[in-house]
Amino acid sequence: MEFIRFDDAKRFAVVAEPVVEKQEDVFSLFYGVLQAIKAGKYDNPFMAAIMEGDEVLALLQMTPPHPVNLVIVDESKIDEVIDFIIQELNETAVTVTSVISLKQWATAFAEKWTAYTGEQQKLLMDQGLYRLDQVDETIEMSPGSWRYASMDDHSLVVSWYSKxxxxxxxxxxxxxxxxxxxxxxxxxxxxxxxxxxxxxxxxMKKSRPTRNGVTVSLVFTPKEERRKGYARTMVACGSMELLKEYNFCVLYTDMMNPTSNKIYKEIGYKHIADSIHIGFQK
Structure with missing residues (x-):
């Protein structure tokens, strides 16, 4: 096996995109961030591939201080590949504060990372990944209408971003x-x-567009306006608008929050994968 690190995002994309495009919805986070890296939106991104000849065994991507995103291509070699990755990351002194990936891959990485480094792991987010192809237009909508934010809304959006x-x-x-x-x-x-x-x-926010899809993120309603159906209506109407341009939308939910999972299903989002974000601390 060979650990190949890339400094050129376009060269990395030649290796990575054929892999993630096969499951563009499941790997939307990796794929979307890669597009942003190619557009120069991140400083000092980390990009690497584990290769065996011409075969891609795994992909790694990180935009510090965000987590390392791991994609395992050949699951039959997962233990061997993760051991190799962890050894290479430590030998080359790459700082890893957390990992995000499909649940089985992130969990396997975290267990081996803890054993190798002695660092403790902490669950940061247990997530469900959902995909939408068509909004259920029979759902009840809350009163009001949507619009794009303008600079007049800047201070409000800044406040809500932090909340x-x-x-x-x-x-x-x-x-x-x-x-x-x-x-x-x-x-x-x-x-x-x-x-x-x-x-x-x-x-809500439009995030990380890929070839055929786009992510819905930053869904927020202030506490005093909750339980009035506004979030569900905002995501339904916003997603409907996005589907005019994209074939599908995806979003991540907190699996510990049954309310959000329920409202997204009512809109028409379907659960397609489980993702997990695990942090490391000494």
Whole structure:
């Protein structure tokens, strides 16, 4: 086996894209982030492939400080491949703070990482991955209408971005960085808002487009507006709009939150995979 690290995203894409395109929905996170790396949206990305001759055995991708994303191609060699990856990462002093992948792969990696490094593992998010091909238009919609966020909404979206991170048990992004991130989101028309009687009550975001699909993320409704159906309506209408351009939408849910899983199923999203995010600490 050979551990090949890539500095050129386009060269990495030649190796990685034929693999992830076979399951574009399941590997939408890896595929979508790769498109962003190719577009120069990340600094110092880590990209690697485990090869055996011309055969791809596994792919690794990381945009620090985010987790390493692992794709195993040949599951018959998973133990051997993960052992090899962990040895190479440690010998080349690559900093890995967490891993995200399909549940069985991330769990196997975390167990071996803990055994090799002595670091402790911590479950950060147990996720379900859902796919939507068509919105169920018979669902009851909440009053109001959607629109794209404008710069007039900047401060609101910044506030909700940080509250979303709190709800998801994520480390808060520095506010200066959030200001820049949200500005870019708004300028790219990626943020959808649901407005009722002149008040913005819910939001979602378009993320990580791939060849045929797009991810719905950053779904947030403030506590005082919850249990009114706004999130379900926002995601239903926003997804309907996205399906005018893409063949399918995907989204990740917190499996510990039965409410969100229920509302996405009502919209028409179907569970296609289980993903897990595991952190490491000394």
């Amino acid at each position: 979303f991170e709190d709800d998801a048990n994520l480390n808060r992004t520095p506010i200066e960085r959030v200001n820049d991130i949200v500005k870019q989101f708004i300028e790219s028309q990626e943020v959808f808002l649901w407005e009722n009687e002149g008040k913005v009550v819910s939001m």
